[in-house]
Amino acid sequence: MLHNKSFVKKTKGGKVMKQVREHYLRDDIYCGAPSCTVCDSSGARLSSSASTILVVDTNVVLNQIDLLENSAIDDVVVLSIVLEEVKNKNMSVYNRLRAICSNSNRKFFVFSNEYHRDTYVKEMSGETKNDRNDRAIRVATQWYQKHLGGAVKVLLVTNDKENKRKASEEGICAETVESYVKSLDRPDLLDLLVRPSSEDAEMADVEDHRPSKRKVIYSEHKPMSEITSGLHRGIYHQGKLRVNRYNPFEAYVGSESIGDEIIIYGRSNMNRAFDGDIVAVELLPEDQWQGEKSLSIVGEEDEDEDEDVHLAPNSADDAPRTTPQQGSTGVINAGSSRPSGRIVGIIKRNWHSYCGSLEPMPMPGGSRGVAYALFVSKDRRFPKIRIQTRQLENLLDKRIMVSVDSWDRQSRYPSGHYVRTIGDIGDRDTESEVVLIENDINSRPFSAQVLACLPPLPWSVSSEDLSIPFRQDLRHLRVFSVDPPGCKDIDDALHCYALPNGNFEVGVHIADVTNFVFPGTPLDDEASQRGTSVYLVERRIDMLPKPLTEDVCSLRSDVERLAFSVIWVPSADYWEFIFSKKISTLAFCIWVHTHRFALALFMYVQEMTPEADIISTRYTKSVIKSAAALSYVEAQARMDDSRLMDPVTTDLRNMNSLAKKMRLRRIERGALTLASAEVKFQIDTETHDPLDIGMYQIREANQMVEEFMLAANVSVAQQILKSFPLCSLLRRHPTPTKEMLEPLLRVSAAIGLNLDVSSSKALADSLDLAVGGDPYFNKLIRILATRCMSQAVYFCSGDLSPPEYHHYGLATPLYTHFTSPIRRYADVIVHRLLAASIGISKLPSVFQDRLQLTSIADNLNYRHRNAQMAGRASVELHTLIYFRKRPTDTEARIVKIRSNGFFVFVPKYGIEGPVYLTTRAEKGSGEWYVDEQEQKIKKMDGSFSYSILQTVQIHMEVVEPQPNRPKLQLTLI
Amino acid sequence: MEYVSPEGLRLDGRRPMEMRQIRAEIGAVSKADGSAVFEMGNTKVIAAVYGPREVQNRSQQLSDKALVRCEYNMANFSTGDRMRKPKGDRRSTEISLVIRQTLEECILTHLMPRSQIDIYVQVLQADGGTRSACINAATLALADAGIPMRDLVTSCSAGYLNSTPLLDLNYVEDSAGGPDVTVGILPKLDKVTLLQMDSKLPIDILENVIQLATEGCKAIANYIREILLENTKELEYRRGS
Numbered sequence A: 001m002l003h004n005k006s007f008v009k010k011t012k013g014g015k016v017m018k019q020v021r022e023h024y025l026r027d028d029i030y031c032g033a034p035s036c037t038v039c040d041s042s043g044a045r046l047s048s049s050a051s052t053i054l055v056v057d058t059n060v061v062l063n064q065i066d067l068l069e070n071s072a073i074d075d076v077v078v079l080s081i082v083l084e085e086v087k088n089k090n091m092s093v094y095n096r097l098r099a100i101c102s103n104s105n106r107k108f109f110v111f112s113n114e115y116h117r118d119t120y121v122k123e124m125s126g127e128t129k130n131d132r133n134d135r136a137i138r139v140a141t142q143w144y145q146k147h148l149g150g151a152v153k154v155l156l157v158t159n160d161k162e163n164k165r166k167a168s169e170e171g172i173c174a175e176t177v178e179s180y181v182k183s184l185d186r187p188d189l190l191d192l193l194v195r196p197s198s199e200d201a202e203m204a205d206v207e208d209h210r211p212s213k214r215k216v217i218y219s220e221h222k223p224m225s226e227i228t229s230g231l232h233r234g235i236y237h238q239g240k241l242r243v244n245r246y247n248p249f250e251a252y253v254g255s256e257s258i259g260d261e262i263i264i265y266g267r268s269n270m271n272r273a274f275d276g277d278i279v280a281v282e283l284l285p286e287d288q289w290q291g292e293k294s295l296s297i298v299g300e301e302d303e304d305e306d307e308d309v310h311l312a313p314n315s316a317d318d319a320p321r322t323t324p325q326q327g328s329t330g331v332i333n334a335g336s337s338r339p340s341g342r343i344v345g346i347i348k349r350n351w352h353s354y355c356g357s358l359e360p361m362p363m364p365g366g367s368r369g370v371a372y373a374l375f376v377s378k379d380r381r382f383p384k385i386r387i388q389t390r391q392l393e394n395l396l397d398k399r400i401m402v403s404v405d406s407w408d409r410q411s412r413y414p415s416g417h418y419v420r421t422i423g424d425i426g427d428r429d430t431e432s433e434v435v436l437i438e439n440d441i442n443s444r445p446f447s448a449q450v451l452a453c454l455p456p457l458p459w460s461v462s463s464e465d466l467s468i469p470f471r472q473d474l475r476h477l478r479v480f481s482v483d484p485p486g487c488k489d490i491d492d493a494l495h496c497y498a499l500p501n502g503n504f505e506v507g508v509h510i511a512d513v514t515n516f517v518f519p520g521t522p523l524d525d526e527a528s529q530r531g532t533s534v535y536l537v538e539r540r541i542d543m544l545p546k547p548l549t550e551d552v553c554s555l556r557s558d559v560e561r562l563a564f565s566v567i568w569v570p571s572a573d574y575w576e577f578i579f580s581k582k583i584s585t586l587a588f589c590i591w592v593h594t595h596r597f598a599l600a601l602f603m604y605v606q607e608m609t610p611e612a613d614i615i616s617t618r619y620t621k622s623v624i625k626s627a628a629a630l631s632y633v634e635a636q637a638r639m640d641d642s643r644l645m646d647p648v649t650t651d652l653r654n655m656n657s658l659a660k661k662m663r664l665r666r667i668e669r670g671a672l673t674l675a676s677a678e679v680k681f682q683i684d685t686e687t688h689d690p691l692d693i694g695m696y697q698i699r700e701a702n703q704m705v706e707e708f709m710l711a712a713n714v715s716v717a718q719q720i721l722k723s724f725p726l727c728s729l730l731r732r733h734p735t736p737t738k739e740m741l742e743p744l745l746r747v748s749a750a751i752g753l754n755l756d757v758s759s760s761k762a763l764a765d766s767l768d769l770a771v772g773g774d775p776y777f778n779k780l781i782r783i784l785a786t787r788c789m790s791q792a793v794y795f796c797s798g799d800l801s802p803p804e805y806h807h808y809g810l811a812t813p814l815y816t817h818f819t820s821p822i823r824r825y826a827d828v829i830v831h832r833l834l835a836a837s838i839g840i841s842k843l844p845s846v847f848q849d850r851l852q853l854t855s856i857a858d859n860l861n862y863r864h865r866n867a868q869m870a871g872r873a874s875v876e877l878h879t880l881i882y883f884r885k886r887p888t889d890t891e892a893r894i895v896k897i898r899s900n901g902f903f904v905f906v907p908k909y910g911i912e913g914p915v916y917l918t919t920r921a922e923k924g925s926g927e928w929y930v931d932e933q934e935q936k937i938k939k940m941d942g943s944f945s946y947s948i949l950q951t952v953q954i955h956m957e958v959v960e961p962q963p964n965r966p967k968l969q970l971t972l973i
Numbered sequence B: 001m002e003y004v005s006p007e008g009l010r011l012d013g014r015r016p017m018e019m020r021q022i023r024a025e026i027g028a029v030s031k032a033d034g035s036a037v038f039e040m041g042n043t044k045v046i047a048a049v050y051g052p053r054e055v056q057n058r059s060q061q062l063s064d065k066a067l068v069r070c071e072y073n074m075a076n077f078s079t080g081d082r083m084r085k086p087k088g089d090r091r092s093t094e095i096s097l098v099i100r101q102t103l104e105e106c107i108l109t110h111l112m113p114r115s116q117i118d119i120y121v122q123v124l125q126a127d128g129g130t131r132s133a134c135i136n137a138a139t140l141a142l143a144d145a146g147i148p149m150r151d152l153v154t155s156c157s158a159g160y161l162n163s164t165p166l167l168d169l170n171y172v173e174d175s176a177g178g179p180d181v182t183v184g185i186l187p188k189l190d191k192v193t194l195l196q197m198d199s200k201l202p203i204d205i206l207e208n209v210i211q212l213a214t215e216g217c218k219a220i221a222n223y224i225r226e227i228l229l230e231n232t233k234e235l236e237y238r239r240g241s
C-alpha cells in the first residue's frame, strides 16, 4: 500500500528557520472517473458519460464560487493544491467549496495532486510559489488528459492570461470562465459571473446618464502599509464597523485605541465600508464632531428614506439611535459630544450574500439583452448593489440573493452579481425564508451525527435513572406546569406544599436537559451554535431535535421525567419530610456517606415563610411526575373559580399569594415594571394565514410563574458564582445612560410629567405616579421607558467586575438563565455549572478556557438578538398579510414628532409608523412647523396642532406604491 | 486545523494507518559493545550499549541481578532551533526512566548478577515519536551487544485527531495537542510493556488507538527481525571468509 518514496521539502519559516517535512508520494490516488479502467473506481464522483471534465484554478474558485454552486456546473476536478490555496486566502469560500465536494448530488471530485507521484512538481529555482502552483495545476490537467485518453476533453478553466498561454503551449485545452459559460448557452448562468473590475468603468457609462456619475465620489483607500504605520502612530484607529440598523447613514466603530465608539456619519465618510468590515478610521477635527449629521443627510437625499411601518420597538436596541440634537431640552449636551471620524481604509472585508429585491424599474427596450439593475437589500444597513442581469423580467417580482464583487471610487454603489432566487415577493414562505437568512438562523434539519446522540426512543425513566444516588425521587410530589396554550416544550414545573408550621415548601423543577446533552458531542456543538430556539409566528426552529424538546425533556403531565429542581424548604421540617418519605435511616446514611456533599447540602437549608422570604435553597437532580400541564388561561380560571377546592387549585392559590408578595418585595427593591406591546396572532391551521391579531393578554398566572422563575434564576446565579467566581455565565442589564433616556425625558418634559431617572428605584416610583387622563397612559409611558433601555446580555463572570454584574431592570445584583434549557443554550451551560457546584458532576473542560467561554457568551448574545429580530420580522410579515385583506380604522397615539408629520403607535396591533401631514414633495413648504419644546407640530396659522401622546384616529391599509412592493400605510381620518 | 483531509490523506501524504518510512542500521559506534541507528521518517536516534560489565559504583551493585542504567539526551542540533538545553531536564529524566523500565522488562537481568549494563540513547534529529524510536534503537543495540533478552521490545505511537486514529504521529501532528498514545510490546509474547498517554480519550476510542499502535509495534518488530537476521548472516559470512 505504502509507496515509500520519500523526499524532503524545505520551507523557510517566519523565523528564517529551515523546516524539513516529509512528503510521501503515492501511486494509489485515483482519478475519480467511473469509466477509468486503471483506477479503483469505488470512490469515483465524476459522471460516467461526461464529455468534458473541468479543472478549475484557484482564482476561478475564489471569484466564481456562486457559479460553481449552481448545479449546471458539474464534472469538476478540484485539485488539492487549489483547495490549499483557497483555504489560505478565504476560509468561507473554502467551506463552500468543500460543501459542494461532499454533496452527493454534485459531481465534484477532489484529486490530491500534491501526493500523486506523477503530478507532484518540485519548485524550480527562481520560480515563485504562484508560478509553481500554476504549473502544478497544468501538470495535473495534462495528466488527466493523458490518463483518460481522447474520449474525454479535459478543460482547464482559468482567467489568468499567462497561465492560459502556457497551457496552450503545452497542448492543454484552456478557456476563461466567461467563454466557457457562454459556450453552455445558458444566459441565466452568466448572471452568476463575477466581472473583473476592469469592466466596471464601461458598465458605469452604460448605466448612468447623470454627468455627476463620472466624478470620483469616494476618497481613496490608503494602502495597507500606510494603514499599518498610521495605526502604529495612533493617527488611525482600527475596529469593526457597525451600521445603524435604522439609519444606514450612521455607523459606529468600537475602537480599543481610544476606548470609545467613533461615529461615522454619511456614506462619504463611510467610504465604501460595509457593516462588519474591519476598518481603519481617522478622527475628524473636533469642531466637526457635530452638525455633520444634518449635512450628510441633505447630501444624500436622493436615496429615499421612506420610512415603513414597523413593529413597535421593545428596547433601545430595536429603536433608532438618537443622537442628542442641539437646542432641545437643556438636559443633554454637556460634554456628551462623541468623536466622529471617517474611514481611510478597509482592513478586512465582510462581504457576503444579501437578501433583497431589485429596485422597480421599467423594462429596457430590446429585452433578452443585458440589463443593469439596482438591488436593494432588505436589511437597510447595506447599500444598494448594482448588478447585471439577462433575466430582468423574471427577477423584478422576486426575492433574490446578491453578492458584492467590488466597489470603486467612481461608483456610488458597489457592483455585484445575482446568486439565486428565493421566491416571489410577499409570498409568506419566501419572506419567512428571507427572515431566516437575514438573521443567520440555521433552519436545516439536524444532521445524522446530531440525531445519533439522542437516547433510544421511546424513552422512559429507567430503574437505572432512579438508582443514581444524587437523583432524588420526587414522583410523590404534586408537581404541575403552567405555560402558554399549546406549549409542547415544557421546561419548567412547580410544586408548593403548605407545611404544618404554616410555612411553604416551594420547588421549581426544570427539565434535566444536560442528562441527555453531553459536552463535546455533536448534539452539544449544534445546540451551542444555534444558541436558542427561534419562534416565528407560524413555526418554531428548535435548538434541540424534536424528540428531546417535545418528549424526552418536556415535563409533560402524567409521565415521569428527569428534572433539575430548586427547592426552597424550611430546615426543621425538612428532616421530617425526608423521613416521612420512608427512606430508611440506613439507606439514607449510606447515601450521605457515599456523597459527602449531600450532607453539606442539607445543612444549608433554611426557611421560606408565609411572607415569601426565600431564605435558602436546595438543589437536586430529581425524577418528577407532573400532575397537570395547565395553560395560563386554565390556571387563571381555576384560581378565579371559588367553588374549586381541589389540591392543584389550592396549590395554585398559595403560590399566587406567595408570588404576589415576592413581586411586591422585588418592586420595593426597585425592579421596574416594564411594558412592551406584544401581539398575538391566531393562525389558520391550514393556510397558515393570520386570522386574528390582538394584544397578548398578561394574566396573574403568567406573572406567578414568571416570579418563581426569576427567583430560581437569582438563586442559581448566587450558587454558581459562589462556586465558580471566574467562569460563571450570568446575565446583566446595564443601567441606561442619561443619553439613552433622553427621548423619554423630552416627552415627559413636554407633557409636564416629572420623571426621576437617578436610579431604577426612583424611576420605578415615578413611573408608578405617572397617571394621565386615560387608563392607557401609564402603560404608554412604560412602553416609552422600556424602549429607551438596552437589552440584558450574557457574560462570563471573569470578564467583568462584580458591580457590573448588576441587572438594572430586575434590580438584582446577580441574574442568570436556568429555567429554559430546552430552548436556550445559556441555561444548558448554567445547568452544568450548577451540577458541578453541588458536586454531582465535574465541570467540563471548556470552563477552564475563559476566552472560549467569552466567545460562547458572545455567540449566545448574537443568536439571542437574531432570534428576537427574526421573531419581530415574522410578526411584521404576518401583520402585513393580515391587513392586506382588511383595511382598518383604529386608535393610535403619537409617539414622535417629525417635521412633516409624526410617528404613531397603534396599541392594538403593536405597530408603529409614520403619518405624513404633508407629502414628500412639499416637505418644508412651511405649512407646518415643529415646536421642539412642547413636542408639538403646529399649523403655521396656529389653527391646528398635534401634540405628543395625543390620541388620533387612523386608517390602516396595505398599498402598493410600486408594483410588488406592498406596504402598510397609516393615514389620518 | 485539518490533519486528515476528507480524501483521507494526512499532511505528509500518508493515510491514517500508515507508518513513516523506517530504517535501521546496526553497529554505528564501533567502540560500544552494541549500537544501532534507528530512523522513523525524519526522526533519527542513535543507541549504544556497554556491558554487561563491572558495576562502577559498588554501592549500587545488585546481588541477584544486573543493574540497568539508561541515559537519554537530545542533541542540540536535533530540532530546528538550535537552543542549548540544560542536561538532565525533567523531560529527559522521564524519558530515560521510561526507556530503562521498558527494556529492563525484557533483559534477563537475573542471568548477570553483580554486573551493569549501560544504555546511551541520543536523538540526532527530532520529528515526533522520539520515545518510540529510542526504544527501538535500544532494542537493536542490546541485541547487537548480545545481551540475553526474553524477546525484542518494540514501540510505536498512535494519536487521535479529527476523529480519526492516526498511526505514528510526526512532529506537526504531535504538536496538535491531541491524545498521543505510546505503546511498547514484546511481540512474541504478545505483551504490552509500555503504555503512555497525553491528554484524554473516551475509553472505546482509546482501545482502537492502542490496537493501532500495537499493530505498528508488530510491523516494526518484523522489520527489526529482518535487520538482525541480515546482520547475523553478514557476520557469519565475514567469519567464514
Ligand SMILES: [Zn+2]
Binding pocket: A030, A031, A032, A033, A036, A037, A038, A039, A147
Ligand atoms: Zn483513472
